[in-house]
Amino acid sequence: MxxxxxxxxxxxxxxxxxxxxxxxxxxxxxxxxxxxxxxxxxxxxxxxxxxxxxxxxxxxxxxxxxxxxxxxxxxxxxxxxxxxxxxxxxxxxxxxxxxxxxxxxxxxxxxxxxxxxxxxxxxxxxxxxxxxxxxAPDPAQEAERLVQRLYRDHLQSMTGNMTSPLALERAGDFFTAPLAERMASEGLQADPLLDAQDSDITNLDIALDEERPMFRGLITVNADFRNFGQSRRAVVRLRYEKGEPRVIRIEHEAWTFE
Missing domain, CATH: 2.30.30.40 (SH3 Domains)
Structure with missing residues (x-):
């Protein structure tokens, strides 16, 4: 099956x-x-x-x-x-x-x-x-787990079972302080994780970038998924802030959230 x-x-x-x-x-x-x-x-x-x-x-x-x-x-x-x-x-x-x-x-x-x-x-x-x-957690693996949790909680928040990680009270647990502050002050014009106003997400797969997971202090995690049957990828860049991995940028095909 x-x-x-x-x-x-x-x-x-x-x-x-x-x-x-x-x-x-x-x-x-x-x-x-x-x-x-x-x-x-x-x-x-x-x-x-x-x-x-x-x-x-x-x-x-x-x-x-x-x-x-x-x-x-x-x-x-x-x-x-x-x-x-x-x-x-x-x-x-x-x-x-x-x-x-x-x-x-x-x-x-x-x-x-x-x-x-x-x-x-x-x-x-x-x-x-x-x-x-x-x-002694591996920094890259910690970053990968953070992105997995970010997407999982975001999807679950759409069902009403959890506060969104994009909400003011939780953004600081996932994003760098400047980015979390910008989200709070300016709001969001588009979904920075899914790059879509309407979504039907399936087959989500989140993993460290195979070619260059870490480079010059940045960690790259790829989020691959299908939205209404179409393959999509979000490239999530992270760095460590006060000993914890935090998202600094999310790159989509046509735009970047940073």
Missing amino acids: SGMANARRVFQMVLALGGVLFLSCGQEVQAEADGPDAWRVVDVASEDVLNVRMGPGTDYAVIGEFAHDARGLQQVTCVPLVPREIFFEMSEAERAALPPRWCLMESADNSTRGWVAQRYLGEDFAVTGEDAAEQ
């Missing part, structure tokens, strides 16, 4: 189940393999908390809470369970029809465990001490 056929089959199964995967009492579910090591709470006001519920939805009772700035959260699973490769093969309409995503999370000290809406979760890459020395 082709990848797209698989995607549509899974999509239909998700809709048939109402978008909810029920877990039997005591059953353990493995975390998604392609996720980060930890998560943090985002988009929650400093005077508020993130409710932790008994099940994946607001109809379930609140059984705990995470602080507005909680970090180091561990993800057990999320529903609907749509693997990344299948998500990227879905059409925009299919992604928009998916129910809101909820994740079963556990606090860093294991004291709180329950379901929260995924839109309030962001990846937590902070490592210190011995952990930092052991991981």
